[in-house]
Structures are given as structure tokens and as C-alpha cells.
Amino acid sequence: MELQLEDAVLIQNYIQGDEKALEVLINRHNQRLTSFIYSKVHNRSVTEDIFQDTFIKVIRTLKRGAYNEEGKFLPWCMRIAHNLVIDYFRRNSKMPRFEGHADFNIFSVLGDDKLNAEGQLIKSQIDSDICELITELPADQQEVIRMRMYQDMSFKEIAENTGVSINTALGRMRYALINLRKIIEQNNIVLTN
Amino acid sequence: MEDIYSSPKSKCKLVKTRKSKIDALLAFSKSLHIVKHKGKSFENNLN
Numbered sequence: 001m002e003l004q005l006e007d008a009v010l011i012q013n014y015i016q017g018d019e020k021a022l023e024v025l026i027n028r029h030n031q032r033l034t035s036f037i038y039s040k041v042h043n044r045s046v047t048e049d050i051f052q053d054t055f056i057k058v059i060r061t062l063k064r065g066a067y068n069e070e071g072k073f074l075p076w077c078m079r080i081a082h083n084l085v086i087d088y089f090r091r092n093s094k095m096p097r098f099e100g101h102a103d104f105n106i107f108s109v110l111g112d113d114k115l116n117a118e119g120q121l122i123k124s125q126i127d128s129d130i131c132e133l134i135t136e137l138p139a140d141q142q143e144v145i146r147m148r149m150y151q152d153m154s155f156k157e158i159a160e161n162t163g164v165s166i167n168t169a170l171g172r173m174r175y176a177l178i179n180l181r182k183i184i185e186q187n188n189i190v191l192t193n
Numbered sequence: 194m195e196d197i198y199s200s201p202k203s204k205c206k207l208v209k210t211r212k213s214k215i216d217a218l219l220a221f222s223k224s225l226h227i228v229k230h231k232g233k234s235f236e237n238n239l240n
Contacts, residue, residue: 038208044208048210052210056218056221060225063222063225
């Protein structure tokens with residue numbers, strides 16, 4: 001009874017701006033509330049997340065002045081935690097977790113589009129090789145290929161920026177690519193990933 | 194004959210939430226301000 005009264009006093013103090021009162025309340029009920037959640041979810045990190053979400057709701061309710069269950073603070077917290085545990089299980093039943101085990105690894109059939117570390121290294125090497133090859137081209141062709149490939153400009157924009165017609169810009173691009181291929185063939189450069 | 198010794202395990206495990214999580218909650222509480230205007234509550238989170 002005395003403990004409940006103390007909770008009520010602490011809640012009043014907290015509502016009036018005493019942040020320290022919240023710390024006392026959290027520490028006082030930490031073990032009971034955490035153990036209660038853990039007994040349901042059996043996962044330490046999920047338990048702590050739910051504990052945190054519970055107190056976020058508690059803080060919001062108290063600060064809004066919407067708390068009206070004086071003397072029943074812990075049961076109220078437990079009810080919030082219980083609802084959050086139910087939410088957690090509902091969410092998980094909609095999105096079942098698959099974890100790999102000895103004879104089957106889910107990541108052997110699932111993958112993303114990203115290159116692996118080796119692929120990324122090769123790609124960055126190819127990119128830097130191409131940059132060097134571009135410097136071998138005549139200046140007007142270098143300009144058009146940089147604007148098109150690196151600055152993602154349209155041929156209309158390239159034509160406007162370089163003061164030539166669109167056909168000239170297209171022609172320069174064509175010759176730039178032909179010349180790049182020639183340099184690659186002549187020097188037996190391999191550009192593959 | 195081999196004896197199997199097993200100690201009864203309590204199903205109730207007492208655990209505590211880490212201090213870092215509690216500190217985050219206290220920081221959240223300090224940063225949260227409720228502004229009431231025309232019967233409506235607005236949350237301000239001033240980090």
C-alpha cells in the first residue's frame with residue numbers, strides 16, 4: 001500500500017516537472033516489468049524494445065495529463081506491456097522469420113542486386129580505367145562523353161552548353177565511343193566484371 | 194546404473210533492462226513537451 005502511495009507521489013512530482021521521479025519509477029519497476037515481458041517473448045532484445053515502448057507510452061500519457069489510475073501504476077504499465085506483446089506477436093505472425101540452419105540457409109536462395117565485395121572492387125577498377133581512357137580522346141569528345149555519362153545531360157542540353165547542334169553532339173558521342181573501343185582493342189584492355 | 198542429475202529450472206527468469214535503454218527513455222522524457230491549444234495536445238520533441 002505504501003509502495004503504491006509512493007508511486008502516486010512520484011507520478012505527481014513527475015507531472016509537475018520532476019524528471020528524477022521518472023527515473024525512480026523506472027528503476028523501481030524495471031525488474032518486474034522486464035521479467036514479465038521476457039516471460040512472454042523469451043528474447044532479450046525484444047524484451048528491452050517492448051519495455052522501452054511501454055515507458056514511451058507511459059511518459060506520453062503522464063505528460064499529457066491523461067493518467068487517471070492513481071495507485072495502480074505497475075498494473076497499468078503491465079497492461080500496456082501486455083498489449084505491446086500482443087502487437088509484437090501479431091506482427092510476427094504476419095511476417096514469419098526464417099532463420100538458417102545447418103542444412104539450409106535462406107540466403108543461399110535469396111539475394112540482393114548489390115555486387116559483392118570482389119565485384120565492387122572490380123567495378124571501381126573498371127570505372128577508374130575508363131576515366132583514364134577518356135583522357136586519351138580529343139577534347140570535344142571528352143566533353144560530350146563526360147556530360148552524357150557522368151552529368152546525365154540530354155543531347156539537347158549538351159548541344160546548348162557546348163554551342164553546337166544536336167547532330168554534332170551526337171556525332172561527337174559516336175566518335176568518342178568508336179575511339180574508346182579502338183583504344184581498348186589496341187591495348188588489349190579487358191573491361192569485364 | 195547411471196543417475197541423471199538435473200536441477201529443476203525455474204520458469205521465471207528475472208531480468209532487467211539495461212541502463213542505456215533507461216537513459217534513452219529519460220532523455221526522451223526530458224525532450225518531450227506537450228503544448229495544449231484549444232483542447233488539443235501537441236507533442237514537441239526538442240532534442
